[in-house]
Amino acid sequence: NAGVMQNPRHLVRRRGQEARLRCSPVKGHSHVYWYRQLPEEGLKFMVYLQKENIIDESGMPKERFSAEFPKEGPSILRIQQVVRGDSAAYFCASSPSDRSYEQYFGPGTRLTVT
Amino acid sequence: GEDVEQSLFLSVREGDSSVINCTYTDSSSTYLYWYKQEPGAGLQLLTYIFSNMDMKQDQRLTVLLNKKDKHLSLRIADTQTGDSAIYFCAESIGGGKLIFGQGTELSVKP
Numbered sequence: 211n212a213g214v215m216q217n218p219r220h221l222v223r224r225r226g227q228e229a230r231l232r233c234s235p236v237k238g239h240s241h242v243y244w245y246r247q248l249p250e251e252g253l254k255f256m257v258y259l260q261k262e263n264i265i266d267e268s269g270m271p272k273e274r275f276s277a278e279f280p281k282e283g284p285s286i287l288r289i290q291q292v293v294r295g296d297s298a299a300y301f302c303a304s305s306p307s308d309r310s311y312e313q314y315f316g317p318g319t320r321l322t323v324t
Numbered sequence: 325g326e327d328v329e330q331s332l333f334l335s336v337r338e339g340d341s342s343v344i345n346c347t348y349t350d351s352s353s354t355y356l357y358w359y360k361q362e363p364g365a366g367l368q369l370l371t372y373i374f375s376n377m378d379m380k381q382d383q384r385l386t387v388l389l390n391k392k393d394k395h396l397s398l399r400i401a402d403t404q405t406g407d408s409a410i411y412f413c414a415e416s417i418g419g420g421k422l423i424f425g426q427g428t429e430l431s432v433k434p
Binding site for chain 2: 253254258301303305313314316
């Protein structure tokens, strides 16, 4: 069984560019979560999505960040006009609809902003 | 408020038991979790406990929950060098969002 897939695993962007991070949940999982891990810190919740719906975006910065989980295809976390402070590991997790308390994490995308 | 605290480091000898502790502040937690993160990798769900339970055992892992003191612990029996990693405690207060502690780095010496 394939777990949560994230790509790219590493992404380097210059200040001002856009970053697109992709997440394919476990097959059959309809809930997706994005978390950010700054160096030597724990994970911070960003957003919770179900297919075509944003359920909770209380952890998303108000500007430059957006997320979607379309009916077909992976979930996308988009960061516009990246700044150095966006450098972090971004993790996606997914859960099945009948056991939404079980979150399984992907390997993460490590974003470096130069 | 929502806060999860863990000690940052723990060092044990191979074969000993490890106990990693965690405290949380939100009394409405529904589930509490332990995740393991190896260097450069994602988080592996080790185990979780529902808030109305006191204890859960799974092979070498024992989770103890003291809801009155809002204290969670993870005991790893017969710790091996392969157990060296960062262990994160997390709580769910409903709605899908997990609140994580800052992680405990476990170092296992041969």
